[in-house]
Amino acid sequence: MEPKENIGFACAYTPLPLIDAAGYAPFRILPVGDFPDQAGQLLHDNLCPHIKRILDRAMSGDLPDLAGAVFINSCDAMRRMADAWIDIHKIDTRKNGRTILIDLPATADSLSISFFRDELVRAADALADWRGKKIEPEAIAASIDKYNEISGLLVQIAQKFRQGRLDGGTAALQKIYNQAATSPFDDTLVRLKQLQDAPDSDAPKNKGVPVFLFGNVMPDPEAFEMIESCGAAIMNDDFCTGSRMFAPIADDDAGDVFSRMAEALLTRQPCARTFDPARPGKIAEDVLNNAKAAQALGVIGHTVKFCDPYLERLPFIREALKNAGMPLLLLEGDCSLRSIGQQKTRIEAFIEMLR
């Protein structure tokens, strides 16, 4: 079988089953690597390093061949990234016009789900056009099944890593997340099933201080390794490059595939940009509840610079955790290991304080 062509994406709200159903491999363009800063010139330096690194990778020729890109209008930075992406690909006759920006409402009411459903149909039409082949609803349903299987397996495997039943700790788990986000569904399923069937490890268990991690993006496995090396045991995380990336889509035979995806994506564990107007500040409750569920003694938040959705909500979270007596350490980075490494002493002191 011929290898599948890749479709680039950059946000956890991307409808991955659509890409798979179109016959493509979803390829998350992770903000990793070290490249000359070119995106800052094209846009502005005050945009988040997540999107600047993605663009820098593209402008430095660091990406595999992409047959197109599916971006999400999840925040100002993502919207600007799509603008720049279109600009830098405008002279590429094949890729010019092969970028779609899906509009994503900030709320999950029924009108918004219905509108988002139509946006997914628009995305499916674009993918079908690029591929030259109609995407049948049955194919999308089959891709949703595969996606759900990946989602379920990732939960089980994450549990095995965190319990020390698989070697490598959460750094190895992050590698698995990254592979899942950059590989064809079928390849991911094979790999995950092997891990699920792997015998339990005899290696010593992590006896570190249990902590919960949250934030926007932290894809570098070494960042997890570094945090654990400070004496932490990462019990769970809530990152869009981690556990948030493959949230299950409800099995509902009654609804059409687009409605199912729209509802699942909009109502999943949210990034700070999506919220319930009836419960302003709920993100703070979510972080606290997740930390408690993970039996964490403390919380480490990691956000990239200039991320407004998080920057404007961190005070909520700080206050709620303080009121609940849950210690919090906030880190700010630029998606590089270097920026997290610089804060190693703070992490060590925080873990020491939790002991």
Added chain:
Amino acid sequence: MMKHYFNDLVAGIEASLAAAPDNKSPRKLYALEIAKLGSRLYSGENRVAWCGIAAPFDILSAMNVTSCFVEFIGAMLASTGLSTEFLEEAEHAGFASDICGYHRAILGATRKGLMPEPDFLIGTTCPCSGGIAVMENMAAHFNKDLFVLNIPQQQSAAGIRYLADQIRQMVTFVSDHTGQPLDEEKLRAAVIRTNQARKLIAETYELAKQTPSPTDGKMLANFGIVMALLLGSDAAVEVAQAYLDEFKNRVKNGISGSKEEKLRLMWIQNRIQFKNPLVDMLEKEFGAVVVIDELNDITWDEIDPDDPYTGIARRAISIPFNGQATHRIDHLKKLAKDYKIDGAINPCNWGCRQGTGSKGLITEGLKEMGVPVLNLEVDCIDHRSFADGQIKTRMEAFIEMLNDRPSPWG
């Protein structure tokens, strides 16, 4: 503090207008109506809604709700030299200094009790992610209900229908909170007034395109964005009529807005809101006049009074800050051509991912048509980091460069 400020402002402008009844400066009438709005917001006697920038203020006006986008207060605090205290309050509360200055000022003012408690809030996802986060913060702070209008990015049939339906739901939300249903006749009248103001403003902008322009660098500063607050009211029509009359008179009598108009400039995004010498310096020292601000344009069609929600949805989607950067750049190119612009100034408001985020693409886009852009790096609200001398030097160099090149318009 703000209540007294706005009341004093109203009294002062009214006294000034009464002292010279034959000399009704349109800018004074505009400032009076804005001061009256501020006075109503802080009176404690009106129903108040804090809103996002793209909220339908004419509908809210028809429903007897005094409404305002919160960034207006951020700008007022800066223009009166009071923003520092509130910026510092926000920063002490943990809001990073990388956040937009408008929003930091408001978040600080909310915490310090300077923002009147609203009856409810109407957030809009356009223009920015930061703005909607501020509304969520304020809803939590005041423990008041928040309604969110998701503004689609495109003028598609689906997008317009989605927003129109949301606006209908917003009307129900407002009725539920005021206990008064929408009076359809009042809405119809408000829409007719909106259309009247729209027509007058469009004619005013048309006259501003003349060479030399009847406007100067200040008459229409912040005009387009703030006039949205008055839409649906008699005040919007009166202010627009006053501007049109003044500009017609100036054009008829060959009076230009500035003494000497050697260069015509476009101001991108919003003005620097705290007191600064830049616009005066450009005009007086170099004869370089800001004849057009990016947001001083009518980008929407007349609204059908029999189907107001569709037209109002179209209007919200049409604003230049919405959608892809190409939409905004095309609009800037159109303005540059219509106003025969020699150069553009972009303050690059620090912390604005939405507007400033397109800096490079805008520069490239205008350069294609021979219009150079001076990109400053200013926080338009926070004067603490304002490097007066450095910016003046850059402006001088920019003007020198413009003087040394032929006009892109022949």
